[in-house]
Amino acid sequence: MKKIKVRFAPSPTGPLHIGGARSALFNYLFAAHQGGEFVVRIEDTDLERSRREYEEEILESLQWLGIQWTEGIEKGGENGPYRQTERLEIYQQYIQKLIEQGDAYYCFCTQEELEHERLQQLQSGQMQRYSGKCCGLSDEEVRQRLGSGLRPSVRFRVPAHQIYVVNDLVRGSVTFESDNSGDFIILKSDGIPVYNFAVVIDDVMMGITHVIRAEEHLSNTPRQLMLYDALNFTRPEFAHISLILGSDRQKMSKRHGATSLVQYRQMGYLPEALFNFLALLGWSPEGEQEILSREELIQAFTLERVAKSPAVFDMDKLNWMNQQYLKQKSVSELAELLRPYLAASEWSEMYSQLDQERYCLMVQAVRDHLVCLADINSQAGLFFREVEWDEEARQALSSELAQTVLSAVHSDLAEFSHPEEVKTFIKGTIKKLNLKAKDVYMPLRSALTGCTHGPELPYLILVLGRDECLRRIERAINTFG
Numbered sequence: 001m002k003k004i005k006v007r008f009a010p011s012p013t014g015p016l017h018i019g020g021a022r023s024a025l026f027n028y029l030f031a032a033h034q035g036g037e038f039v040v041r042i043e044d045t046d047l048e049r050s051r052r053e054y055e056e057e058i059l060e061s062l063q064w065l066g067i068q069w070t071e072g073i074e075k076g077g078e079n080g081p082y083r084q085t086e087r088l089e090i091y092q093q094y095i096q097k098l099i100e101q102g103d104a105y106y107c108f109c110t111q112e113e114l115e116h117e118r119l120q121q122l123q124s125g126q127m128q129r130y131s132g133k134c135c136g137l138s139d140e141e142v143r144q145r146l147g148s149g150l151r152p153s154v155r156f157r158v159p160a161h162q163i164y165v166v167n168d169l170v171r172g173s174v175t176f177e178s179d180n181s182g183d184f185i186i187l188k189s190d191g192i193p194v195y196n197f198a199v200v201i202d203d204v205m206m207g208i209t210h211v212i213r214a215e216e217h218l219s220n221t222p223r224q225l226m227l228y229d230a231l232n233f234t235r236p237e238f239a240h241i242s243l244i245l246g247s248d249r250q251k252m253s254k255r256h257g258a259t260s261l262v263q264y265r266q267m268g269y270l271p272e273a274l275f276n277f278l279a280l281l282g283w284s285p286e287g288e289q290e291i292l293s294r295e296e297l298i299q300a301f302t303l304e305r306v307a308k309s310p311a312v313f314d315m316d317k318l319n320w321m322n323q324q325y326l327k328q329k330s331v332s333e334l335a336e337l338l339r340p341y342l343a344a345s346e347w348s349e350m351y352s353q354l355d356q357e358r359y360c361l362m363v364q365a366v367r368d369h370l371v372c373l374a375d376i377n378s379q380a381g382l383f384f385r386e387v388e389w390d391e392e393a394r395q396a397l398s399s400e401l402a403q404t405v406l407s408a409v410h411s412d413l414a415e416f417s418h419p420e421e422v423k424t425f426i427k428g429t430i431k432k433l434n435l436k437a438k439d440v441y442m443p444l445r446s447a448l449t450g451c452t453h454g455p456e457l458p459y460l461i462l463v464l465g466r467d468e469c470l471r472r473i474e475r476a477i478n479t480f481g
Contacts (some may be wrong), residue, residue: 004036005209008062008069009199012055013044013262017028018252018313019214019244020058021065023276026241027212028067028277029301039206040072041082043199045192061261065271065278066294071206079206084198091193094201094231095154095186103230104186106152107134108145129182130155135345154187156197156226164222169210169239169303176222184223196220200227203236212239212303230464239303242310252313268341268373269318273325279316282311291324319371326370335363338376350384358463361419365459382449387472389479393446397480401435408433409444410473415466422458447476452477 008024010016016024024040031038040062059074060343071077071312083089098104109117114130121128135157137145145152157359162178193201203211218240228235244252252259264274276292285292285300292300326334342351354362355421360480366379390396396402406430416422430440442452448469461469 002209004031004034005039005207006031006036006212007039007041007072007203007208009043009202010058011046011049012051012058013046013049014054015262016058016061017259018261018278021061021261021274022244022281023212023214023241023312024062024067025065025275025278026283026301026306028069030210030303031070032298033301036209037071038069039077039079039082039208040069040075041084041202041206042073043084043195045084045195045198047085047190047192057262061265064265065261066275075084084193084202087198087202088191088193090205091187091198091201091223092191094191095197096126098156098186099154100335101230101432102157104154104156105135105137105183106142106146107183107185108150108152108153109134113179118165127180130184132183135183151189153185153189155183156186156223156230158183158226162226164225166221168218169237170242170306171215171218171240171308171383174218174221178222178226178457181223182321196223197227198222200231200233202361204228204231204233208236210237210239211462212241215240239306239321241306242308244281245310245312247312247314249312266374268337268375269322270325270337270373273318273322276325277321281313282307290319322372323370326367326373328425331364331367333358334367335360337373338363341373341376342380345380347377347380347384353381354463361459362463363456365463369455369476382451382454382460387448387450387475389446389450389476390452392452393450394480396442396446396452397476399443401439402446402478403481405429405435405440405443406447406473406477410470410477413469413473416462419456419458419462422461426457443476444473447473 006027008020008027010020010024028038030036037267040059042055044055050295053072062069069075071079073082095104098105109130117133118128118130120126134152134155158178158181160179164176164178166174166176168174184196185194187193202208221238225235227233246252261274265271272294275294276290276297279292279297279301280290283301283305285297287306329337342348345351351359360382362380366376369379370376396407412425412429414425416425426440426444430437433440441457444454445454445457445460448457448464449455454460462474
């Protein structure tokens with residue numbers, strides 16, 4: 001049996017978006033599950049929009065997500081080069097072969113002529129497709145036009161009355177009629193091949209056995225099958241995975257929030273959480289477990305469990321999943337992950353003055369309140385900014401009982417060195433005043449942070465230190481007393 005080989009071939013016309021990342025991930029998981037190979041190559045024939053910086057960003061995003069490839073760009077291999085603009089001579093050989101076989105021909109029609117033809121078909125209610133006006137040119141006419149300096153495109157001659165069947169591994173049997181397609185361009189007049197042609201040559205030359213890609217490419221498949229057959233190539237297996245929809249069940253777009261992988265990275269989502277989340281977008285393992293390691297996902301992944309129906313990008317689920325992965329981190333691991341976000345925040349100077357022990361205590365205080373790493377910027381404000389009381393905190397501080405609690409704490413507060421010491425002190429205050437725990441915790445937290453909910457008080461008090469705690473308590477007493 002031939003070894004499984006798949007590929008991911010992004011166009012460097014922008015950052016790697018969520019849909020592309022999911023396609024790359026499914027290819028990676030399929031290859032890893034099968035013990036196969038995974039190729040990453042670059043489709044950069046859109047000369048106007050392709051940028052090398054986008055290419056670098058895409059590759060970096062794949063590596064950050066944890067997707068490794070065995071062959072291709074930056075890895076090398078025996079089937080290179082791995083950028084389409086570096087493979088033009090290869091494409092030209094097959095263009096020439098198709099012309100010699102009579103399966104392709106030169107087209108000298110201008111854009112103006114084609115547009116005029118399209119409008120005429122539109123007005124008369126005809127199917128919009130190329131009329132084939134250049135397909136009958138004689139060899140002599142072609143030579144004359146080439147000799148006069150005209151730069152033609154090359155069109156593939158679509159076979160008449162043919163049925164093309166795609167036995168899709170996700171969608172089942174899909175049928176196309178060739179008569180619905182006019183002769184299509186395979187090489188533009190500037191010598192650059194179009195996608196449908198180049199992708200066939202690349203897949204064959206690189207030994208791709210399975211093409212796993214987004215559902216939107218299904219409409220390209222019949223043209224590609226025509227080229228496979230004309231060149232006597234063996235067709236690969238196809239699997240078209242569903243679209244990703246936003247929460248409103250419309251196609252994922254910027255209005256649904258971040259759409260590129262780099263944005264999620266900047267917000268502080270963990271790569272292992274996003275890896276897990278994307279794997280479950282349109283695929284499900286047996287059982288109900290949702291937190292799955294890379295190894296568990298590889299072991300479980302099969303195309304049979306890829307859904308035909310669209311996947312819905314559930315932001316709440318991603319946030320929940322990222323929190324679960326954050327909770328798995330040790331305090332020291334999380335502290336290191338948070339450093340770049342604090343260093344780039346408005347609190348950078350004050351954060352830098354914390355010693356390692358107090359910094360780790362701060363991380364421990366807020367870790368359960370973090371959805372993603374960038375949330376540390378708002379959470380750190382509780383320690384570094386001047387207290388601003390919200391409405392609930394104002395109500396909690398306005399009672400006579402709150403003043404009694406704050407006065408008692410202010411009188412007895414010592415310099416503590418361990419969370420357990422603070423817990424003992426607070427319990428002692430509750431007992432001394434003969435109050436319920438919430439009657440002490442709520443005014444004290446409100447005085448120290450301006451909120452009735454937030455970090456655990458023992459860690460908060462240790463990070464702030466006795467002097468800062470006393471200053472904040474005095475301010476609350478003076479304001480609400």
